[in-house]
Amino acid sequence: MDRREEILIAASELFRENGYHASSMRDLAKRVDMKGSSLYTHFKAKEEILWEIVSKGADAFLRSAESIDQALNAKDKLECLIQGHFDVMTNELTNATVFFNEWRFLPDDLKAEMIKRRDRYEAHFRQAIQQGVDESVFKTDDVKVATLFVLSALNWSYQWMKQDGPKALPELIDYYSSLIMQSLNYKA
Amino acid sequence: MDRREEILIAASELFRENGYHASSMRDLAKRVDMKGSSLYTHFKAKEEILWEIVSKGADAFLRSAESIDQALNAKDKLECLIQGHFDVMTNELTNATVFFNEWRFLPDDLKAEMIKRRDRYEAHFRQAIQQGVDESVFKTDDVKVATLFVLSALNWSYQWMKQDGPKALPELIDYYSSLIMQSLNYKA
DNA sequence: CCTACCGATCGGTAGG
DNA sequence: CCTACCGATCGGTAGG
Numbered sequence: 001m002d003r004r005e006e007i008l009i010a011a012s013e014l015f016r017e018n019g020y021h022a023s024s025m026r027d028l029a030k031r032v033d034m035k036g037s038s039l040y041t042h043f044k045a046k047e048e049i050l051w052e053i054v055s056k057g058a059d060a061f062l063r064s065a066e067s068i069d070q071a072l073n074a075k076d077k078l079e080c081l082i083q084g085h086f087d088v089m090t091n092e093l094t095n096a097t098v099f100f101n102e103w104r105f106l107p108d109d110l111k112a113e114m115i116k117r118r119d120r121y122e123a124h125f126r127q128a129i130q131q132g133v134d135e136s137v138f139k140t141d142d143v144k145v146a147t148l149f150v151l152s153a154l155n156w157s158y159q160w161m162k163q164d165g166p167k168a169l170p171e172l173i174d175y176y177s178s179l180i181m182q183s184l185n186y187k188a
Numbered sequence: 189m190d191r192r193e194e195i196l197i198a199a200s201e202l203f204r205e206n207g208y209h210a211s212s213m214r215d216l217a218k219r220v221d222m223k224g225s226s227l228y229t230h231f232k233a234k235e236e237i238l239w240e241i242v243s244k245g246a247d248a249f250l251r252s253a254e255s256i257d258q259a260l261n262a263k264d265k266l267e268c269l270i271q272g273h274f275d276v277m278t279n280e281l282t283n284a285t286v287f288f289n290e291w292r293f294l295p296d297d298l299k300a301e302m303i304k305r306r307d308r309y310e311a312h313f314r315q316a317i318q319q320g321v322d323e324s325v326f327k328t329d330d331v332k333v334a335t336l337f338v339l340s341a342l343n344w345s346y347q348w349m350k351q352d353g354p355k356a357l358p359e360l361i362d363y364y365s366s367l368i369m370q371s372l373n374y375k376a
Numbered sequence: 377c378c379t380a381c382c383g384a385t386c387g388g389t390a391g392g
Numbered sequence: 393c394c395t396a397c398c399g400a401t402c403g404g405t406a407g408g
Contacts, residue, residue: 019207019209019292019293021207021209021210022209022293024385024386024387025386025387025388026385026386026387034393034394035393035394035395036386036387036388037387037388037389037393037394037395037396038393038394040387040388040389041393045387045388046387046388101289104207105207105210140367141363142363145360145363145364145367146367148348148364149341149364149367151344152340152341152342152343152344152345152347152348153337153340153341153344154340155340155344155347156339156340156341156343156344157340159340159343160336160340172333175329175330175333176333176336176337179328179333179334179337179371179372180371182370182371182372182373183367183368183370183371184367184370185370212401212402212403213402213403213404214401214402214403222377222378223377223378223379224402224403224404225377225378225379225380225403225404225405226377226378228403228404228405229377233403233404234403234404
C-alpha cells in the first residue's frame with residue numbers, strides 16, 4: 001500500500017474521532033510518523049484529504065446500488081439495496097461516517113457534486129419502491145415519503161454501528177430489513 | 189429577552205451553519221455586534237455555549253416524551269411520541285440540529301450526561317412498543333431492534349427538515365407516523 | 377462592554 | 393521527507 005493511501009486511512013480515522021475541523025494536519029502527521037509540512041507532498045491542501053475520504057464513502061454506496069441486477073423483482077431488489085447499504089456500513093464504516101458527518105464542510109462545488117451522488121443513490125431506492133407498488137407487492141400512498149423514511153432508517157445506522165460489531169449483526173440486519181418491508185405493507 | 193439568550197440563539201444558528209469547531213468566538217461576536225472578548229462576561233468559555241445549546245435541544249425532546257399521559261394505550265402513546273418528536277424538530281430545529289451534530293465535541297463528563305438523557309428518551313419509545321406487544325396491537329420479534337429502527341427513522345429527520353418548511357409538513361408527518369405503525373404490524 | 381494583549385496553534389510555503 | 397518559517401487566527405485574560 002502506498003504512502004498516500006496510508007495517510008488517507010489515518011485521516012479517515014482521525015476525522016471520524018475528532019471531526020474534520022478539530023483535526024489538524026500536525027495531528028494527522030503524528031499518526032503516520034511525519035512532520036505536518038511533509039503531508040503537502042501527497043496532498044495540495046487539507047480539503048483535498050477530506051474530499052478523497054468523503055468521495056470514497058459516497059462511491060461505496062453508489063457502487064453497491066449500481067451493482068444490483070435491474071431485472072430483480074421489487075422485493076428482492078429492495079432487500080439487496082438494504083443489505084448492500086449495511087455491507088458498506090460494515091466494510092467502510094470509517095469513510096462512511098466521515099462522509100455523513102463532514103461532507104458539509106466541503107467547498108460549494110464539491111458539496112454540489114456530493115448532493116448529486118446522494119440523489120442518484122436515493123433514486124435507486126425510490127425506483128425499487130415504485131416498482132413494488134406497480135407489482136402490487138408494496139402498498140404505499142406516497143412513494144417519495146416512503147423513500148425518505150426507508151433511507152432515514154438506514155442512514156442513521158452509522159450512529160450505532162461499531163467496528164468489529166457483535167456477531168449478532170447479520171440477524172439484526174435481517175430483522176431491520178423485515179421492519180422496512182412491513183412498513184411498506186409487503187404482501188407476497 | 190436578555191443578552192445572554194440572544195447570544196445563545198445566534199450561536200445556535202452559527203454552529204448549525206458552520207459547525208462548532210469552524211465557528212470562532214469572533215464570528216459569534218460579530219453576529220451580536222460585540223467584540224469577541226466581551227462574550228466572556230456572559231460565558232466562561234466557548235464550551236459553555238455549546239453545552240447550553242445541546243442541553244436545550246436534549247431537554248426539549250425529553251420534556252416532550254415525559255409530558256405524555258402514561259395511561260394512554262400503546263398506539264396513542266407511540267403516536268404522541270412521534271408527533272412530539274416532530275414538534276420539537278419544528279420548534280427547536282436549530283438547537284436540535286446542533287444537538288445531533290455537535291454533542292460529541294463536549295468534554296467527557298458532559299458527553300456522559302447527554303448519553304444518559306438520550307437513553308431516557310429511548311426508554312420511552314421502547315416502553316410504548318413493549319406495551320403494544322403486550323396489548324397485542326404491535327407484533328415484533330425484537331423490541332430492542334424495533335426501537336432502534338423507529339428512533340433511527342426519527343433522528344435522521346433533522347437532515348431534511350427545514351425552517352419554515354412546506355405547508356405539507358403535517359400530512360408528511362402523519363404519513364411518516366403511519367409507516368412506523370405499519371412496520372410494527374399494527375392491528376387495531 | 378471595550379482596548380490591548382497573551383501564548384499557542386493553525387494551514388501552508390520555501391528551499392533543500 | 394526535513395527544518396525553518398510565514399501571516400493569520402484561535403480561545404481567553406487583564407484592566408478599565
